[in-house]
Amino acid sequence: MIDIINIVLLIAVIFIFIALHSVLGKRTGLEKPVIFNIEEVAESATEYDKKTDIVDSIETTDLQNKFDKELKSLVKNDKQFTVNYFSEGVKKAYELILIAYAEENLKLLDSLLTQNIYEEFNHSIKVRKDKQQTLEYILIKVENLEIQDISITKNIARIKVSIHTMNNTIVSEIINNEKVNKHNTANIKEIWTFDKNLKSSDPNWKVSEINRPN
Template identity: 35%
Template sequence: MYLVILFAAIAAFLALRLYSVLGKRTGHEQPLPRPAEERVGAPQMPRTIDMPPEVRETGPRAVETGAEGGLRALVAADPAFDVNQFVEGAKSAYRMILEAFWKGDRETLDWLVEPDVRESFVEAIDAREAAGETLDNRLISIERAAISDIALEGRVARITMRFDADIAAITRDKDGNVIAGSLSDAVETHDVWTFSRDLASGDPNWKLSDTDEA
């Protein structure tokens, strides 16, 4: 069985950090580069290929209708996959990756995202630092997080998540003066992130392999 390595690490990590330093693009500040969870750990409990009943009950759907076929194929290929654990891990990844990007934390990005995505992030960070600008962002809330697509390419699984969030952010110049945005007004944002994992690998973790806007 896979060990849920990252979920425990995520919980400990997030407990030590203030949500006030988290962020997301809002239109007020530098957009995320393209191509763009933290790794999302594989779950422990085996699942059947039937749609999990909790996905169909009240509340926001964890899996959108168009992704149900892909989910069945993924569970058939990896019976240990659990929808709810993945979604919760993806939400934590969303926070951690954004925090690393806003802070210019290249080391953290190394183990959260695929190499080509990291390169795009680092290029944007380098440009921001060269301009003497810093980002002051706050993730107010994640209103919705759901799987919108699942694809299998050989043994490589790709899960696309849609995140609807409220964000407040500002951009400061080298002297600390606000040049864009506001921390008093939250902006509704809609993002589409794709996480990938080689099912044949012994590594149970998922990495961010692409970002886009909904």
């Protein structure tokens, strides 16, 4: 009796295996090979990090050669300043500013923008509120970031950064007593200029200009 049960179970297992293989075993040629070796995965990740570090090192060296005097002045003012550290800060500031703009957080915008840019953002928020619109960022992805210029004039440090991003937004508004959501995906390239008063106790770099190249 036990043998019969075992045989039945074995047949059932074989049947299930064949069924699964017929569904999951087919390959279209698009699948990536599965790597089971943990050491190979670790080595792949390490190689990727090394390549990224090399690229960052080359870009940093180019900037140091081009803006040696300015970078030395920035390091003298702030011992923690590095090109990579600043670039990461730009990415975070970009995200914070867009989120603050969407959430109408004027206090945060005021801490990250110079007065003229703050007024532009504030005006845009007022226009949006008058139209009873709301803005939501679904995705903010910085694709590429490149420092284009560094200058220091009368204790004001200024760094121009080219920012290439992919943003997904939803704009909601009431049309004919119904809420309408408009989805938008934008591939954006802008030049953001960050200023900092080297004599000020305020540690923040503030956005002083935003331009879109033709």
